[in-house]
Amino acid sequence: MVGDVEYRDQAEANLGQPGDASLILRGRPRAIVMACPDGCGETLVVNLDGRAGKAWRFDMRRGGLTLFPSVWREGGCGSHFIVWRGHILWCGRFERDNLEPDYDEAIEQFVFGAMDVEKPRDAAQLADAIDELIWDVNRAANRLVRRGAAKSWKVEGRWVFTRLA
Numbered sequence: 001m002v003g004d005v006e007y008r009d010q011a012e013a014n015l016g017q018p019g020d021a022s023l024i025l026r027g028r029p030r031a032i033v034m035a036c037p038d039g040c041g042e043t044l045v046v047n048l049d050g051r052a053g054k055a056w057r058f059d060m061r062r063g064g065l066t067l068f069p070s071v072w073r074e075g076g077c078g079s080h081f082i083v084w085r086g087h088i089l090w091c092g093r094f095e096r097d098n099l100e101p102d103y104d105e106a107i108e109q110f111v112f113g114a115m116d117v118e119k120p121r122d123a124a125q126l127a128d129a130i131d132e133l134i135w136d137v138n139r140a141a142n143r144l145v146r147r148g149a150a151k152s153w154k155v156e157g158r159w160v161f162t163r164l165a
C-alpha cells in the first residue's frame, strides 16, 4: 500500500512497482487502485463501495491488504489472483511462487465453533461470525475438512461447511 488518496488520478500517480496499491478514501473506502501485479503495466480498479455496484470486501488487519473475493481481469492480461494480508497468490499460473501468509492454528477452534452440525455456512459467514479474515477462515475450514472434523461441498458456486458432531 502506497498511501490513501481522494481521487483516482492521485492514486495512479502513487503507483510505481507491480502490485503497488493505493486506497481511494472519500468519507468511506471507495476503491483500490493497483498496478497489475503481473507487471503488464495496466492499472486495476477494485470497487469497495456497495453503492457503486459489485464490491469487494476490504481489510487491513494482520499485516497488509486483504481483498475478497479474488481479483480477475477478464480482458487484457487475464490476471487472476488473491490479495491476502499483503501477499499476492496467483490462481492458475505462477503457482510455484505462491507463498501463503503465516498460519496460526489457534484460529481452528473458533472456525470449528462457528460451524453448525446441520446448517451449512460459507467462509464469509464463518468469518463474520468470529470477525476474522475470510481467507484465513477458509484455510482453517479446509484443514478441518482434511482432518475429518468437518465436511464441505459446493452450492451455487461457493463452498459451504458443516462440522461433524
Ligand SMILES: [Zn+2]
Pocket (backbone or CB within 6 Å): 036, 037, 038, 039, 040, 041, 042, 077, 078, 079
Ligand atoms: Zn496484468
